[in-house]
Amino acid sequence: MSDNPYDVLAIKRDASAEEIQRAFRKLAKKHHPDLNPGDPRAAEAFKRISGAYDILGDPEKRARFDRGEIDASGTEKPPHRFYRDFADASDGHPYASAAGFEDMTGTDDLLSELLRRRTGTSFRMRGADRHLRLPIDFLEAVNGTIKHVVLPDGTALDFVVPAGVSDGQILGLAGKGEPGLGGAPPGDALVQLEVRPHRRFRREGDDIRLDLPISLTEAVLGGRVEVPTPTGRVTMSIPKGSNTGKVLRLRGKGMPRPQGGHGDMYVTLQVVLPENDPDLETFVTHWQRGLAHNPRRDLEREA
Amino acid sequence: MTREEFCSRLGIRSATLQLWTSEGWLLLDDTGSSSASLSEIDLARGQLIRHLGDEFGVNAEGIGIILDLLDQVHGLRSVLREVLQSSAARAER
Numbered sequence: 340m341s342d343n344p345y346d347v348l349a350i351k352r353d354a355s356a357e358e359i360q361r362a363f364r365k366l367a368k369k370h371h372p373d374l375n376p377g378d379p380r381a382a383e384a385f386k387r388i389s390g391a392y393d394i395l396g397d398p399e400k401r402a403r404f405d406r407g408e409i410d411a412s413g414t415e416k417p418p419h420r421f422y423r424d425f426a427d428a429s430d431g432h433p434y435a436s437a438a439g440f441e442d443m444t445g446t447d448d449l450l451s452e453l454l455r456r457r458t459g460t461s462f463r464m465r466g467a468d469r470h471l472r473l474p475i476d477f478l479e480a481v482n483g484t485i486k487h488v489v490l491p492d493g494t495a496l497d498f499v500v501p502a503g504v505s506d507g508q509i510l511g512l513a514g515k516g517e518p519g520l521g522g523a524p525p526g527d528a529l530v531q532l533e534v535r536p537h538r539r540f541r542r543e544g545d546d547i548r549l550d551l552p553i554s555l556t557e558a559v560l561g562g563r564v565e566v567p568t569p570t571g572r573v574t575m576s577i578p579k580g581s582n583t584g585k586v587l588r589l590r591g592k593g594m595p596r597p598q599g600g601h602g603d604m605y606v607t608l609q610v611v612l613p614e615n616d617p618d619l620e621t622f623v624t625h626w627q628r629g630l631a632h633n634p635r636r637d638l639e640r641e642a
Numbered sequence: 643m644t645r646e647e648f649c650s651r652l653g654i655r656s657a658t659l660q661l662w663t664s665e666g667w668l669l670l671d672d673t674g675s676s677s678a679s680l681s682e683i684d685l686a687r688g689q690l691i692r693h694l695g696d697e698f699g700v701n702a703e704g705i706g707i708i709l710d711l712l713d714q715v716h717g718l719r720s721v722l723r724e725v726l727q728s729s730a731a732r733a734e735r
Contacts (some may be wrong), residue, residue: 421686432683467682
């Protein structure tokens with residue numbers, strides 16, 4: 340079945356806001372999981388209908404969807420625990436009602452025996468998982484860190500973010516989810532990491548890339564320069580005659596690999612001329628070899 | 643969770659929670675202390691009340707009737723499940 344919200348609600352593209360609301364209410368009443376306690380497909384259908392109404396019921400989101408700025412799944416909500424999940428699984432919860440069969444308990448037969456027995460049965464359900472998103476800095480992702488997070492309900496989580504994690508990776512914290520019912524174990528906390536980009540470093544797989552400005556002197560004569568890496572500064576030697584675009588490798592200065600070891604760091608050189616330097620101008624003006632040098636010769640021949 | 647937390651997770655005002663409890667839709671220990679704890683099942687039931695009232699346009703009388711009938715359905719379902727389990731156990735013997 341198509342996920343297009345207009346198809347899900349079975350309405351035309353130009354339907355009015357009232358028509359949309361009417362279509363939603365009609366379908367939602369029919370498919371609400373709590374009004375269909377025994378139908379496992381109801382939750383899926385209701386989720387689709389609510390998702391469609393989330394977009395079309397909000398004029399702004401609807402306009403954005405019509406313009407193609409968001410897709411049909413762009414507004415999916417976190418999983419919702421319906422009342423039926425609690426009420427149906429449990430005996431002896433505060434809302435349990437015997438009104439539907441009370442009149443049958445008087446007779447002395449199998450059913451009434453069962454009905455009498457069922458008071459006092461207990462019920463266990465594992466707690467729900469918590470889903471969180473946690474932004475971390477690039478350098479924290481490279482070097483690892485310890486995070487302290489306080490959830491809206493006051494629960495504090497302390498956990499280690501291991502070195503070398505990537506953007507979108509999920510850390511599972513066993514037993515840190517919602518508490519279980521009836522002595523059942525709690526759920527897990529699932530923390531999705533969001534790695535913020537760094538101003539200078541870029542990650543490519545296990546490797547890290549950096550653009551490094553060097554002076555004309557360093558480019559022509561070579562020399563030793565300091566290079567920042569995620570784990571601190573190191574000294575690197577630049578060979579004589581290094582051009583802009585030359586890539587030098589710093590072995591083992593990349594991301595830590597899960598199986599041990601590190602990727603490499605690649606440093607791309609960028610020659611930076613001094614600004615307004617009359618001596619350099621004078622030199623270049625009288626530099627015969629330089630005037631004759633044409634670095635575009637190959638280009639011109641190919642064109 | 644506390645009453646404040648319950649209200650903020652559902653996006654309702656505390657007056658609304660008071661109305662729901664006085665209608666008997668939610669069961670709270672009526673000591674009036676704000677530390678009274680609500681559980682996940684109360685939250686899910688509150689969510690259902692919001693769906694019925696805000697999204698389906700059911701009025702207050704209707705919500706009470708629906709909740710009452712739903713509670714009966716769940717009671718019947720659990721009895722039915724036990725009858726089935728017990729008759730399966732008897733068949734094995």
